[in-house]
Amino acid sequence: MPPIARHTKSKIRYHSRDGVVEIVLPAEEVVTSRFKKISTVRLTPALISKLKAACADHLVYLQGQLAVMKEDTEDEVKARRPLASKVKSLEDQLGGSETWLGLFGDRALPAVGKCDKMRGCIYVAQGPGWTHPAHPAVVLIVGEEESEPKGDNPVADDGEVAAGQARSQQVDLELVADVGGKAAVEPVLIRKDQGRERRAKPLREKPESRRD
Structure with missing residues (x-):
């Protein structure tokens, strides 16, 4: 069975x-997928931009x-150093692009109730029951509620998503470049149903019935 991707709250x-x-x-x-008991979440430029703004x-x-x-x-100077170091680290993270470019793509989800570090101060948790990490920390909480896909088909399989990503690769690269820059403007990810362009089929006129 191919991997299945779903929209997730x-x-x-x-x-x-x-x-x-x-x-x-x-x-x-937010799109998650599951294959061979491994769950992943897809970090798009738009989602990374929101995480950066939160940071x-x-x-x-x-x-x-x-x-x-x-x-x-x-003693006061000594007590101040750990927080000062964290502030400096987060400032450098926001000013650079390495963290944000490294987040792009599919990331493995931890077990339900767990919280794992992805990059920098960005963490990902799945479901309820996890513990918030020490500062600095911005947590993407995935899968507390899942929306049911419409119809019998899932949102998309990985093959279809990969094809859509290939067609929109240039758009993604431009948006990621914006995310990595110092100006944390929120880009608009242009996509149609996770990269698949859907076009309505033209209506075919029924041939007129011949009259004797």
Whole structure:
């Protein structure tokens, strides 16, 4: 049986100045697949852009925590160093492109209730019951609820998705370049049903019946 891909309801979760933030993603933005008991999630340029924006907001939260820490004594300076190191690391991550380009594509999902690191401060968790990692951390939560595909057919199989990705490779590369840049503008991923262009079949006129 070929791999099956499905739309999956997901969230992005992280800490900000206003508390814990959960961004609910539309099901059509996240696609998961399963083959030989291995589940994966496809990270598109649009999804990576949202993760990057969440990291930028999370950085502001960490910078605020660092700003209120005193550094008058040697002990205070020493206590401040771990958070200062994390802030510097996240700043470098946001300013570069390596992390974001490395996220693009299909990523293995952890077991249900687990949370695994993908790259930099980006983590992925599946289902409920997992523990939020230490800061800095932005978590993509996959599969708390799954949307049922319409009809008897799944969203797409890997062969069809691969064909669609090949046709739109140039668009993807341009969008990934935007994601990797310093200006975290959210790109719009141009796609039709995961890369498959669907065109309505022309209506054929029925031949007029011959009259005797």
